[in-house]
Amino acid sequence: MTPETDPWLAVRTAARARAQALGLPTTAREDWRYVDVRPLAADPATWAAPAAAVAAADIDRHRLPGVPTLVLVDGKVVEAPSQHDGLAITPLGKLDEPRRSALLARWSAALAVEDDPTACWSIADCAGGVHVAARGEALAPLQVLVIASGGVQGCRVVIEVAPGAALELVITHVELAPARLSIACEVEVGAGGRLHVDEVQASGHALPAAQHLAFAQLTLARDAQVAWTSAAQGGTLVRLRTAAVIAGPGAMLELAGLLQLAGQRQAHVHTRVRHAAGNAASRQLFKTIVDGHAVASFDGLVAVEVGADGTDAQQRNHNLLLAPTARVDSRPQLDILADDVKASHGATVGRPDPEELFYLRSRGLGAEQALAVLNRGFANAVIERMRNPAARALAERILLGTLVG
Amino acid sequence: MLTITDLHVSTNDQPILKGLSLTVRAGEVHAIMGPNGSGKSTLTKTIAGHPAYTITSGSLLFQGSDLTALEPEARAHQGIFIGFQYPVEVPGVNNADFLRLALNAKRKAQGQAELGAKEFAPLLAERMRAVEIDPAFKDRQLNAGLSGGQKKRNEILQMVVLEPLLAILDETDSGLDIDALRVVAAGINAYRRADRAIVLITHYERLLDLVRPDVVHVLAGGRIVTSGGPELAAQIERTGYDDLVKAAGA
Numbered sequence A: 001m002t003p004e005t006d007p008w009l010a011v012r013t014a015a016r017a018r019a020q021a022l023g024l025p026t027t028a029r030e031d032w033r034y035v036d037v038r039p040l041a042a043d044p045a046t047w048a049a050p051a052a053a054v055a056a057a058d059i060d061r062h063r064l065p066g067v068p069t070l071v072l073v074d075g076k077v078v079e080a081p082s083q084h085d086g087l088a089i090t091p092l093g094k095l096d097e098p099r100r101s102a103l104l105a106r107w108s109a110a111l112a113v114e115d116d117p118t119a120c121w122s123i124a125d126c127a128g129g130v131h132v133a134a135r136g137e138a139l140a141p142l143q144v145l146v147i148a149s150g151g152v153q154g155c156r157v158v159i160e161v162a163p164g165a166a167l168e169l170v171i172t173h174v175e176l177a178p179a180r181l182s183i184a185c186e187v188e189v190g191a192g193g194r195l196h197v198d199e200v201q202a203s204g205h206a207l208p209a210a211q212h213l214a215f216a217q218l219t220l221a222r223d224a225q226v227a228w229t230s231a232a233q234g235g236t237l238v239r240l241r242t243a244a245v246i247a248g249p250g251a252m253l254e255l256a257g258l259l260q261l262a263g264q265r266q267a268h269v270h271t272r273v274r275h276a277a278g279n280a281a282s283r284q285l286f287k288t289i290v291d292g293h294a295v296a297s298f299d300g301l302v303a304v305e306v307g308a309d310g311t312d313a314q315q316r317n318h319n320l321l322l323a324p325t326a327r328v329d330s331r332p333q334l335d336i337l338a339d340d341v342k343a344s345h346g347a348t349v350g351r352p353d354p355e356e357l358f359y360l361r362s363r364g365l366g367a368e369q370a371l372a373v374l375n376r377g378f379a380n381a382v383i384e385r386m387r388n389p390a391a392r393a394l395a396e397r398i399l400l401g402t403l404v405g
Numbered sequence B: 001m002l003t004i005t006d007l008h009v010s011t012n013d014q015p016i017l018k019g020l021s022l023t024v025r026a027g028e029v030h031a032i033m034g035p036n037g038s039g040k041s042t043l044t045k046t047i048a049g050h051p052a053y054t055i056t057s058g059s060l061l062f063q064g065s066d067l068t069a070l071e072p073e074a075r076a077h078q079g080i081f082i083g084f085q086y087p088v089e090v091p092g093v094n095n096a097d098f099l100r101l102a103l104n105a106k107r108k109a110q111g112q113a114e115l116g117a118k119e120f121a122p123l124l125a126e127r128m129r130a131v132e133i134d135p136a137f138k139d140r141q142l143n144a145g146l147s148g149g150q151k152k153r154n155e156i157l158q159m160v161v162l163e164p165l166l167a168i169l170d171e172t173d174s175g176l177d178i179d180a181l182r183v184v185a186a187g188i189n190a191y192r193r194a195d196r197a198i199v200l201i202t203h204y205e206r207l208l209d210l211v212r213p214d215v216v217h218v219l220a221g222g223r224i225v226t227s228g229g230p231e232l233a234a235q236i237e238r239t240g241y242d243d244l245v246k247a248a249g250a
């Protein structure tokens, strides 16, 4: 497509302009204050050139057993399950009207109020993406494998769960070479719809220069249920930003995340849960294990709007510091403007308990194995929320530091 | 099997064990009784290799070789097991997974093949039956969320899975209901074997009526002050420790 006929170009250009106007994030900004932002200024020459074609083996090793796979390489859908009943999978480039215009309008509207330049990049750098629409009940799970081969990549995954429909996804994202990957999931779950997502950042630490910016934008209608659990091992810069709007009563949103960081890696969780309708619930549980000189943070806000009475919101962030040189910051926040609200938040930072370590060792586990068992125990409440066994296995490999991507 | 000679142990620079000597041979069951705070649990943790307890003098031998330089896990691999007075809660860790890891760590150290989940499951089921533990326990967390008595029974389960040569059970009977005490006692009796030794630390003769010890020791003031047969336990039950300890000149 030439630029004049490319319908996506105008909004991408606007996104680029918006990002430039905002400038690079600095730690002076509230929502970036715990992040080492220097990698964002990286010279584009540090990125590997995007591959003309990705070897089949590079795709295959990231396939999860027992799940059909939808593969995107540098934003392009290169493989989609031939048949997946109740699910319509459409590359963004092939999206028909009026859905394309609606999507573009949504992006424009979001850009107008967006003040995070990296979120603008995810549109500006968007080379493509996919639209996944669930119409049926109880579909077989689907893996969405998002691969960046190099360069600066933006990929958008638009997920629509129709009223009463149910969808189970495992989203894995991987950089095959030094790259910056922005992956943005835009999610709408209709009345009574159910979405379950297990998400794994499957690379990063083997690639010192890889940067990973994940966005999830969720809207839940009346009685919708969303459970979204992520596991990440950090990288030069990994940031997981989730913004959710609870738009209807009876909805239930469960966000959970596990970060396991070592060496010089960093990863940051940023959540904004907005209760716009009352009598709905949200649960957040984020757990972090940091070792070495790693840096992590949790910055979460639950906002209960005027009129969202009867909201039940919970936010928890627990951190395990394995080394005094590692750093973790936690900022759980509540902003409640409604009545009759049940809201709680809490954060802890702890070290491995020497009595627990001794107990395990007295039963024959070596020091390292005992620590691994403690870490596994600490992470369990998050891992057990993952529904897909293969995703759970990936999360366990992240914990053990054996997931190299 | 276990030879302790003139052992002195401190914790936080505070001497607790002050010249304790004890010999336990294969096939024997010993009981150690003694007042609160006399150093019984300190002895068990010293034998297990807890880093908070420092041996300042004396010797600690297991099957003729020095234990003191060994890490806790190496002691376990050699066949030492402590049923702790206060089993530690390890949240989020699955009981069965942990038992398999522990058994495999020991098997690996002994050059045996590790057991896969499929091979371990029937073994665990059999051992759970043997000590009459509800099969649901395998899916519980390691001690976290268990009652006091359940934790003690879980220690016994660990013992029969790990099959130590020397099992030291520190007040395993405290906190057990009367039926559980019978079950645990039966488990301990079944565990007795010519090549194994058992040390029961207890405050109550009740357990020793169910598991007859060969020798009963009184630990007071950081030393074994007197030893005798099962009748010593009966005497303690009647008269308490005061006279005994005075008579021993401790």
Ligand SMILES: Nc1ncnc2c1ncn2[C@@H]1O[C@H](COP(=O)(O)OP(=O)(O)OP(=O)(O)O)[C@@H](O)[C@H]1O
Residues within 6 Å of the ligand: B011, B012, B014, B016, B034, B035, B036, B037, B038, B039, B040, B041, B042, B043, B052, B085
């Ligand atoms: N880690 C520790 N730090 C400080 N003091 C300790 C520690 N462990 C034991 N002690 C002290 O050592 C003494 C002996 O304690 P120990 O637990 O060995 O007694 P015990 O004979 O097992 O008592 P009980 O019958 O109540 O279980 C006590 O005075 C106790 O306070």
Ligand SMILES: [Mg+2]
Residues within 6 Å of the ligand: B040, B041, B042, B085, B170
């Ligand atoms: Mg004690």
